[in-house]
Amino acid sequence: MSVTDSTSGLTLNQILANSARTQTTDTSIGAASKAATGSQSLGKDAFLQLLVTQLKNQNPLDPQDNTAFVAQLAQFSSLEGITTLNTTVNSLSGGLQSSQALQASSLVGRSVIVQTGEAYVDPSSAKPFSGSVVVKDADSKPTITITDAHGEVVRSINMGVQKAGNVDFTWDGKDDEGVLLDKGSYTFSASTKNDTGTTALTTYLPATVNSVTLSKTGGEIMLNLAGLGSIGISKVQTIGL
Missing domain, CATH: 2.60.40.4070 (Immunoglobulin-like)
Known part of the structure; x- marks a missing residue:
């Protein structure tokens, strides 16, 4: 049996869900989003903060779906891997350019x-x-x-x-x-x-x-x-x- 508010036509479950979403938007997720957009990019730290905040403020009557949670973890793992790969590639590129410059300088006069x-x-x-x-x-x-x-x-x-x-x-x-x-x-x-x-x-x-x-x-x-x-x-x- 559900309890219904006659003035708004919403069930108790809907009222609780709306309240949870409103609190999430106004508090932790809002702060995390602001931190992310402040640097004009969503980095891995901001991504993890948003994920943890989402879990803390999920609706107890409609918890986070396991499939969606695993998908978000996979996205976070992919983001971490891409970041590490970019760092490695940039390091290799810098080393290659330095090596080419050294080899090229030895050709002058020959x-x-x-x-x-x-x-x-x-x-x-x-x-x-x-x-x-x-x-x-x-x-x-x-x-x-x-x-x-x-x-x-x-x-x-x-x-x-x-x-x-x-x-x-x-x-x-x-x-x-x-x-x-x-x-x-x-x-x-x-x-x-x-x-x-x-x-x-x-x-x-x-x-x-x-x-x-x-x-x-x-x-x-x-x-x-x-x-x-x-x-x-x-x-x-x-x-x-």
Whole structure:
């Protein structure tokens, strides 16, 4: 048998439930919500405070459902795990960036072999300029064509019959007439002729690292090469002295 208030039409159970909800909103849950919204985010501490307050102020005639309680505990566990994961990932990211910066700084002033068709050459240097070309087919006869900054061909080097793979070549800094050229940027293009026509080949040339540019967004490290500009570190084949 239920007791009914004739003025409002509510049962005793409804009156008790409304009273419990009103007390909860006006006291502990209100304080917890205010603490959470004050920081503009619902952290794990505020989440746990809301959960405990909800249990303390639940309606005795309509207690918290077990399924809902377990679901809230699972949400809290997930929140804790995500927070820990974010902290770990941020720590690893910071360590990786520091490691990349240290490795990149050690490349400054060193010579690297990169996949490119352009190089800065000082023919007056006692050491001849050297590079390599990738031969795709066996018994090919690759030819290296060297062009100066004005687009004029200054030297052609016939490498003869070569096997498939990386084939080294050297240039003494002289043109076809034997005249020593000025230092500057030169373009090296390699090709080979076969029954189907002329095939372009990939060249690897040396360059000196002047400086290194680190990406603020975690992108690829860029090497600033003398006389050539920037190139991605992924294009480096060999790191020399």
